[in-house]
Amino acid sequence: MPSLVEIFDRKPKLKYVFTGGKGGVGKTISAAGIAYHYASQGYKTLIASLNPVHSLTSLFRQDLRGGQIKPIEGVENLYAVEVEIDDVVERYKQNIAKRLKEFLKWADIPIDPKPFIDIATTNPAFQESAMFDKMMDIVLEEGKNFDKIVFDTAAVANAVRLIGLSKIYGLWLQRMIKSREEALSLRVKLSFRKEKVMEEIKKDPLMADLLEMNEKFTKVRRILLNEDETAFFFVTLPLSLPIAVVKRFIRMVSAYDIPIGGVIVNQIIPRSVAEATASEYVRNQFVEQLHYMEIIIRDLGDMVVSYIPMYPREVVGVEMIKRVAEDMMGYKPDFLPELLEKLGRAST
Numbered sequence: 001m002p003s004l005v006e007i008f009d010r011k012p013k014l015k016y017v018f019t020g021g022k023g024g025v026g027k028t029i030s031a032a033g034i035a036y037h038y039a040s041q042g043y044k045t046l047i048a049s050l051n052p053v054h055s056l057t058s059l060f061r062q063d064l065r066g067g068q069i070k071p072i073e074g075v076e077n078l079y080a081v082e083v084e085i086d087d088v089v090e091r092y093k094q095n096i097a098k099r100l101k102e103f104l105k106w107a108d109i110p111i112d113p114k115p116f117i118d119i120a121t122t123n124p125a126f127q128e129s130a131m132f133d134k135m136m137d138i139v140l141e142e143g144k145n146f147d148k149i150v151f152d153t154a155a156v157a158n159a160v161r162l163i164g165l166s167k168i169y170g171l172w173l174q175r176m177i178k179s180r181e182e183a184l185s186l187r188v189k190l191s192f193r194k195e196k197v198m199e200e201i202k203k204d205p206l207m208a209d210l211l212e213m214n215e216k217f218t219k220v221r222r223i224l225l226n227e228d229e230t231a232f233f234f235v236t237l238p239l240s241l242p243i244a245v246v247k248r249f250i251r252m253v254s255a256y257d258i259p260i261g262g263v264i265v266n267q268i269i270p271r272s273v274a275e276a277t278a279s280e281y282v283r284n285q286f287v288e289q290l291h292y293m294e295i296i297i298r299d300l301g302d303m304v305v306s307y308i309p310m311y312p313r314e315v316v317g318v319e320m321i322k323r324v325a326e327d328m329m330g331y332k333p334d335f336l337p338e339l340l341e342k343l344g345r346a347s348t
């Protein structure tokens with residue numbers, strides 16, 4: 001089992017980090033821990049929240065609202081942005097409306113575009129597409145300004161699906177581009193000389209969009225599927241449901257060739273705490289945890305790269321985030337050696 005430190009050492013070019021998992025397992029604190037770690041190593045680091053409901057402002061206890069990139073006070077090299085989903089969706093909507101209108105005008109189709117715009121933009125997948133589009137922009141644009149970008153997004157499943165689909169989407173776009181070319185040359189042939197065809201194609205707004213989208217998808221795909229540059233980490237608790245979610249994610253991600261960084265196990269109760277406590281509840285939880293830890297080691301063992309202990313209070317403020325970062329890089333559960341021995345695995 002490599003540790004997170006080893007992975008980061010082994011992959012100096014790692015630049016785009018994602019954290020996925022079930023709701024409430026600690027995706028945001030893990031993202032913050034990784035971002036803090038990188039910043040403390042001197043890398044200019046951005047943590048980008050792409051959630052409909054943001055939590056960076058409360059986690060860092062600093063006003064990070066407004067959709068702008070802001071420096072984190074008290075942590076050199078660390079910046080954060082909470083992307084405003086309403087703004088993104090609105091801009092995306094206007095953009096699509098504009099394209100559609102242009103196209104209908106260009107194609108001489110005299111119909112009201114409004115119903116089409118409504119259908120396209122009230123679709124439930126629209127918000128996700130808008131967020132994915134924004135994520136691509138951050139990768140391409142902020143990738144130039146930052147050494148490391150950590151994405152805190154609950155919609156990792158969607159991101160994964162969209163990255164996976166972008167291959168099919170790319171093929172589809174290429175088909176569209178080709179048939180658009182054919183349609184255009186036919187249309188142009190009727191009225192213009194041959195050399196006018198390419199010129200006319202360039203003026204076609206739909207064609208320009210298709211080409212642009214295809215280029216963007218291709219670029220982002222190349223980055224996000226590159227295991228030197230990108231890693232998806234999955235966060236779980238030693239509990240049945242979060243483990244099932246992580247397993248499902250791993251299958252999905254592997255099917256799309258998306259690079260997996262590893263599994264982070266959060267909210268570990270140390271044996272020393274369970275033994276010292278008067279609380280029967282915590283002692284029972286500890287026993288249950290051992291059972292689930294066995295399952296994690298058995299099924300995901302080689303992928304587990306980091307452990308985070310259970311803290312006596314919720315993670316808030318820079319000091320706590322620093323502690324999470326340090327624990328993510330070095331903490332090992334005190335019951336791990338005997339568990340590994342029991343399961344016949346070498347402890348490292």
Ligand SMILES: Nc1ncnc2c1ncn2[C@@H]1O[C@H](COP(=O)(O)OP(=O)(O)O)[C@@H](O)[C@H]1O
Pocket residue numbers: 021022023024025026027028029030055266267268308309310311312313314315316
């Ligand atoms: N190891 C931990 N110890 C104590 N509280 C934790 C721990 N991990 C997460 N929490 C708390 O649990 C809540 C959910 O964590 P969060 O990172 O926001 O999860 P997610 O982003 O996956 O929904 C937060 O209030 C956080 O402070």
Ligand SMILES: [Mg+2]
Pocket residue numbers: 027028055152154
């Ligand atoms: Mg979160």
